[in-house]
Amino acid sequence: MDKDATDAGQSAEQTRALAEDGGTIRFGPDQPLRLDSGASLSGIEIAYRTWGVLNADRSNAVLICHALTGDQHVAGAHPTTGKPGWWTQMVGPGRPLDPAKHFIICSNVLGGCNGSTGPASINPETGKPWGLAFPVITIPDMVRAQAMLVEALGIETLFSVVGGSMGGMQVLQWAADYPERIFSALCIASAPRHSAQNIAFHEVGRQAVMADPDWRGGEYATLGVRPEKGLAVARMAAHITYLSEPALQRKFGRELQRDGLSWGFDADFQVESYLRHQGASFVDRFDANSYLYITRALDYFDLAASYDGLLAEAFRKARDVRFCVLSFTSDWLYPTPEGRAIVRALNAAGARVSFVEIQSDKGHDAFLLDEPVMRSAVAGFLDSAASARAAK
Amino acid sequence: MDKDATDAGQSAEQTRALAEDGGTIRFGPDQPLRLDSGASLSGIEIAYRTWGVLNADRSNAVLICHALTGDQHVAGAHPTTGKPGWWTQMVGPGRPLDPAKHFIICSNVLGGCNGSTGPASINPETGKPWGLAFPVITIPDMVRAQAMLVEALGIETLFSVVGGSMGGMQVLQWAADYPERIFSALCIASAPRHSAQNIAFHEVGRQAVMADPDWRGGEYATLGVRPEKGLAVARMAAHITYLSEPALQRKFGRELQRDGLSWGFDADFQVESYLRHQGASFVDRFDANSYLYITRALDYFDLAASYDGLLAEAFRKARDVRFCVLSFTSDWLYPTPEGRAIVRALNAAGARVSFVEIQSDKGHDAFLLDEPVMRSAVAGFLDSAASARAAK
Numbered sequence: 001m002d003k004d005a006t007d008a009g010q011s012a013e014q015t016r017a018l019a020e021d022g023g024t025i026r027f028g029p030d031q032p033l034r035l036d037s038g039a040s041l042s043g044i045e046i047a048y049r050t051w052g053v054l055n056a057d058r059s060n061a062v063l064i065c066h067a068l069t070g071d072q073h074v075a076g077a078h079p080t081t082g083k084p085g086w087w088t089q090m091v092g093p094g095r096p097l098d099p100a101k102h103f104i105i106c107s108n109v110l111g112g113c114n115g116s117t118g119p120a121s122i123n124p125e126t127g128k129p130w131g132l133a134f135p136v137i138t139i140p141d142m143v144r145a146q147a148m149l150v151e152a153l154g155i156e157t158l159f160s161v162v163g164g165s166m167g168g169m170q171v172l173q174w175a176a177d178y179p180e181r182i183f184s185a186l187c188i189a190s191a192p193r194h195s196a197q198n199i200a201f202h203e204v205g206r207q208a209v210m211a212d213p214d215w216r217g218g219e220y221a222t223l224g225v226r227p228e229k230g231l232a233v234a235r236m237a238a239h240i241t242y243l244s245e246p247a248l249q250r251k252f253g254r255e256l257q258r259d260g261l262s263w264g265f266d267a268d269f270q271v272e273s274y275l276r277h278q279g280a281s282f283v284d285r286f287d288a289n290s291y292l293y294i295t296r297a298l299d300y301f302d303l304a305a306s307y308d309g310l311l312a313e314a315f316r317k318a319r320d321v322r323f324c325v326l327s328f329t330s331d332w333l334y335p336t337p338e339g340r341a342i343v344r345a346l347n348a349a350g351a352r353v354s355f356v357e358i359q360s361d362k363g364h365d366a367f368l369l370d371e372p373v374m375r376s377a378v379a380g381f382l383d384s385a386a387s388a389r390a391a392k
Numbered sequence: 393m394d395k396d397a398t399d400a401g402q403s404a405e406q407t408r409a410l411a412e413d414g415g416t417i418r419f420g421p422d423q424p425l426r427l428d429s430g431a432s433l434s435g436i437e438i439a440y441r442t443w444g445v446l447n448a449d450r451s452n453a454v455l456i457c458h459a460l461t462g463d464q465h466v467a468g469a470h471p472t473t474g475k476p477g478w479w480t481q482m483v484g485p486g487r488p489l490d491p492a493k494h495f496i497i498c499s500n501v502l503g504g505c506n507g508s509t510g511p512a513s514i515n516p517e518t519g520k521p522w523g524l525a526f527p528v529i530t531i532p533d534m535v536r537a538q539a540m541l542v543e544a545l546g547i548e549t550l551f552s553v554v555g556g557s558m559g560g561m562q563v564l565q566w567a568a569d570y571p572e573r574i575f576s577a578l579c580i581a582s583a584p585r586h587s588a589q590n591i592a593f594h595e596v597g598r599q600a601v602m603a604d605p606d607w608r609g610g611e612y613a614t615l616g617v618r619p620e621k622g623l624a625v626a627r628m629a630a631h632i633t634y635l636s637e638p639a640l641q642r643k644f645g646r647e648l649q650r651d652g653l654s655w656g657f658d659a660d661f662q663v664e665s666y667l668r669h670q671g672a673s674f675v676d677r678f679d680a681n682s683y684l685y686i687t688r689a690l691d692y693f694d695l696a697a698s699y700d701g702l703l704a705e706a707f708r709k710a711r712d713v714r715f716c717v718l719s720f721t722s723d724w725l726y727p728t729p730e731g732r733a734i735v736r737a738l739n740a741a742g743a744r745v746s747f748v749e750i751q752s753d754k755g756h757d758a759f760l761l762d763e764p765v766m767r768s769a770v771a772g773f774l775d776s777a778a779s780a781r782a783a784k
Contacts, residue, residue, distance in 0.1 A: 037655045136655045196640040196663045197632065203664040204628045206657060207671070211621035213605055229603035236596045237629050240589065245724075248588040254694060261692060263429045263528040265598060265684060269691065271588045272595040279599070292657060299661065300653065302646060332637075 018092060018099050020076045022049035024115050025152055033110070033145055039135035043124065046149045047115025048072050048107035051091065052099030054155070059389065061155045062097055063146060064106040065163030065170035068238075068294055069286055071114040072106045075099075081285060089370045096379035097162070101386075105153065109170075110145040111137045111294050113287035120221060120287045130289075132218035137293060139166070139301045143173040147181070157181055159389065160382060164188035164367035165334065166294070169301050172314070172342065176303060179318035184385040186378060188326045189367040191338035192311050192345070193302035198333065201241055202295040205234030209288050218289055231288045232279030239278045244330035244363030304345075311345035318346075322388065323353040324381040326367075326374060333364040354381060410484060410491050412468045414441035416507050417544055425502070425537055431527035435516065438541045439507025440464050440499035443483065444491030446547070451781065453547045454489055455538060456498040457555030457562035460630075460686055461678055463506040464498045467491075473677060481762045488771035489554070493778075497545065501562075502537040503529045503686050505679035512613060512679045522681075524610035529685060531558070531693045535565040539573070549573055551781065552774060556580035556759035557726065558686070561693050564706070564734065568695060571710035576777040578770060580718045581759040583730035584703055584737070585694035590725065593633055594687040597626030601680050610681055623680045624671030631670045636722035636755030696737075703733065704740035714780065715745040716773040718759075718766060725756040746773060 024047045027033070032042045049072045054061060064074050064087070071078075075085040075092050091097040097104055108116035111134075119134035126133075150158060161174045161182050168190025175185050191198075209215055212230025216223050240248075252271035267273040307313035323346050327339035336357050346353040358373045360366040367374065416439045419425070424434045441464045446453060456466050456479070463470075467477040467484050483489040489496055500508035503526075511526035518525075542550060553566045553574050560582025567577050583590075601607055604622025608615050632640075644663035659665040699705035715738050719731035728749050738745040748769045752758040759766065 132657070193646065195637065196644045196646065196661075197637045199646070199661050200628075200632050200640060200663050200667055203659075203661075203667055204625060204632070207621075207628060207668070208600055208603075208625045210657070211600075211625055212603065229599075233596060233600045233603055233625065236592075236599060240592050240596070245587065245589045248592060252588040254585065254588065254591070265524070265602070265688065267595075269588075269591050269595075271592050275592055275595055276599070296657065 018051045018075050019053060020049060020051050022072070023047070025149060027148060027152075031148065033141070033148070035135055035141050036138040037135050041110075041117060041135065044110065044117040044145060045115070045121070046107050046110070046117070046145055048105060048149060049074065049076070050153075051075055051104040052102050054103040054153075058155055059157070059159060060101060061103045061105060061150070061153075061158050062160045062162060063150060063158050063174075064091070064097070064104060065142075065146070065161065065167035065174075066106060066109065067163070067165035067167050068298065069282070069291075070167070071112065072108045073114075074104070074106045086368060089368075089375065090378065096375055096382055102159070105150070107146055107149050109142045109294065111142070111290060111297060113290040116145070118287070119218070119289035119293055129221040131221065132289070134289070134293065136296055136300075138297050139169050139173050140177060142297065143170050143177060146170070146174075147178055150181070157183060160184040160186060160385065162186040162188075162378075163190070165190055165364065166298055168334075169298070169303075172303055175318040175321055175323070176306075176314040179315075179321055182321055183389055184322040184324070184381070185318075186324045186326075186381060187339075187342060188374070189328055189331050189334055189339075189364055190342075191334040192304060192314075192342050194299050195338075199299045201237060202299050204237050206292050206295060208233040208237065209292060212288075215288060218292075220288070226283070227288045228283040231283045231286065231291060232276075234291060235282040235286075236275045236279045239275060241333045242363060242365040244332065244361055246330065246361045247363050250361070311341065312348035315346050315349035315351055319350040319352075321351060322381075322385050323351055324377070325353060325355045326377060327355075327357050328360045328362070328364070328366040328371075329357060330361045331364040331366065410443045410467050411445060412441060412443050414464065415439070417541060419540060419544075423540065425533070425540070427527055427533050428530040429527050433502075433509060433527065436502065436509040436537060437507070437513070438499050438502070438509070438537055440497060440541060441466065441468070442545075443467055443496040444494050446495040446545075450547055451549070451551060452493060453495045453497060453542070453545075453550050454552045454554060455542060455550050455566075456483070456489070456496060457538070457553065457559035457566075458498060458501065459555070459557035459559050460690065461674070461683075462559070463504065464500045465506075466496070466498045478760060481760075481767065482770065488767055488774055494551070497542070499538055499541050501534045501686065503534070503682060503689060505682040508537070510679070511610070511681035511685055521613040523613065524681070526681070526685065528688055528692075530689050531561050531565050532569060534689065535562050535569060538562070538566075539570055542573070549575055552576040552578060552777065554578040554580075554770075555582070557582055557756065558690055560726075561690070561695075564695055567710040567713055567715070568698075568706040571707075571713055574713055575781055576714040576716070576773070577710075578716045578718075578773060579731075579734060580766070581720055581723050581726055581731075581756055582734075583726040584696060584706075584734050586691050587730075591691045593629060594691050596629050598684055598687060600625040600629070601684060604680075607680060610684075612680065618675070619680045620675040623675045623678070623683060624668075626683060627674040627678075628667045628671045631667060633725045634755060634757040636724065636753055638722065638753045639755050642753070703737035707738050707741035707743055710738075711742040711744075713743060714773075714777050715743055716769070717745060717747045718769060719747075719749050720752045720754070720756070720758040720763075721749060722753045723756040723758065
């Protein structure tokens with residue numbers, strides 16, 4: 001996913017109206033995180049932001065789960081880049097997720113590089129960054145850490161858990177693992193498992209990172225170098241999968257950077273220059289080992305696998321949760337059939353689900369852009385869920 | 393394109409029946425090759441193979457144009473790898489292109505690394521490999537070199553010019569530049585120009601090569617090193633585009649290499665191992681700078697651009713050539729709409745063209761595999777063209 005794709009700004013007034021808060025929560029050694037790999041992490045830290053105010057009966061909390069290269073800075077300006085948050089189209093005053101109504105939480109995923117414990121964190125046993133000694137983590141591990149945070153914030157039941165792309169996978173995992181702790185669930189542009197092609201693209205990215213001699217077997221942070229070239233190539237390859245072929249053609253076509261060809265290997269075409277920029281700006285804000293770990297978590301994701309291959313079984317205890325699934329017609333990373341597979345499984349499990357396939361030629365990253373149909377579908381779903389909850 | 397994808401073998405008898413011949417032709421300084429860039433190459437060498445015998449009236453010659461990573465070893469065993477030629481399904485006794493009927497020629501493209509002049513050749517001015525001092529070449533440049541070879545072989549008119557993928561682009565260029573020298577033209581799984589997405593994937597590959605410190609600004613051959621890791625990553629990314637998503641899913645799905653996950657960054661999934669193998673085996677047979685130059689030639693390809701953007705104008709003088717255009721339903725590198733654009737332009741130019749879209753879920757590389765419909769379509773087209781020529 002591409003948090004740079006955001007195309008909306010915010011005024012200073014809007015920023016104040018967000019009532020932004022948050023910090024980093026550290027769990028003591030009495031609360032170790034048990035991982036799917038069998039390992040256990042002690043003393044984990046989870047960095048998070050919140051917007052709005054938790055109401056008296058604690059019934060308005062919404063957890064947003066971010067995508068591969070996203071972070072907790074959903075709304076408001078990003079402290080490092082100064083850019084607006086990655087989902088200002090959806091989160092803010094008058095938006096479907098509104099701090100005036102909702103207490104909105106987003107935390108950096110376990111394994112990330114924006115404040116939560118990950119491979120760049122200090123390994124207490126060595127006093128140096130973990131590097132590849134960090135245990136491989138999974139989507140369920142990320143969700144387990146989020147559940148610890150939500151509990152620490154004093155929230156028994158989330159009004160909704162919401163996410164796109166990898167965030168959508170976390171939403172599905174919440175429904176499978178903590179159905180009694182969520183009232184509704186919104187899964188956008190996502191899939192119940194990674195396909196062979198998804199894995200293939202991620203493997204290209206990992207090989208690009210690991211081929212960079214400055215990666216140094218993952219020990220680059222200790223050695224004071226960074227595998228920037230490899231990580232940039234990984235980002236470039238991934239970025240192509242976030243956009244549709246028609247969107248690339250419409251946006252760039254064969255337009256040149258300058259008058260005439262260079263007859264060399266400079267960026268002749270605008271699409272080359274765009275991709276190079278995507279690669280170069282990404283390495284400024286992301287850690288290479290985090291990229292390896294999070295792509296691995298995505299590739300390992302196969303929700304049905306823990307249920308003898310029956311996806312419906314994953315949702316068997318979630319039949320009281322209200323679901324909404326959205327997909328985009330031109331998304332070839334997690335195409336509509338993946339969304340339909342989720343819907344079929346929810347139907348088979350007897351859960352309530354609404355499904356919207358949104359016409360868009362913008363590819364996977366449409367979920368980060370200003371898509372009016374997405375906006376109204378999400379607003380409608382959340383309003384309906386709020387009414388249902390009030391009637392209880 | 394993927395010459396490793398070939399899936400047919402040949403018996404010793406079949407190999408003898410091929411009547412294979414060929415060598416390397418060197419053009420003297422009196423025959424310099426004028427390039428689209430404005431540069432000129434003197435003393436070029438073109439490596440080629442032939443199968444069958446040129447008949448008395450020199451009317452049975454067929455030129456096969458190879459794809460990005462192909463070479464002149466269409467049939468018979470490859471001298472380096474020992475593997476069968478890359479198109480034994482189509483070329484051989486009883487095949488649509490049959491040495492008993494046709495005099496079949498294939499030459500390594502200009503810029504290649506299998507015997508024809510390219511960036512790995514010796515620059516006569518320095519006595520060292522050209523490296524990046526080699527001029528950027530184009531598809532028309534490649535075709536110009538082929539035309540010199542065909543003339544040197546004493547052939548005035550080719551019965552047919554045939555190719556898939558980049559080979560198909562050369563076929564179209566032949567029709568535009570030398571319509572009086574071809575009787576028929578067969579263009580398979582190709583496009584009249586490179587799209588933004590095509591360019592994007594190639595740029596990822598070039599950046600992967602150039603990010604490898606062993607690339608050394610293109611001087612690696614002189615310095616006795618090879619950018620193998622970067623070239624392998626480039627090949628892995630490209631290879632995904634040669635296969636369809638359904639084919640990857642059917643062939644590999646989420647199948648593991650071993651029982652259980654590694655919980656690390658080894659190749660857990662079969663698709664990862666397959667891609668790594670594709671990368672590793674490619675660097676044994678291909679030169680990194682050739683990869684840069686040939687991908688650049690592909691990205692620069694836009695046949696209509698020389699005709700004020702009107703593709704039909706490119707074929708205006710080719711209305712007496714008999715054309716056949718084939719596409720594959722699951723080819724997302726050069727999808728069917730690209731083939732249709734060629735057909736529409738040929739129709740507008742008043743040329744005779746047959747078009748077949750072949751049902752296949754194997755993606756772009758279907759043209760290298762044993763596809764019975766392709767085989768019969770090509771055989772039918774060539775038979776019909778032969779009858780038409782005999783009737784003249």
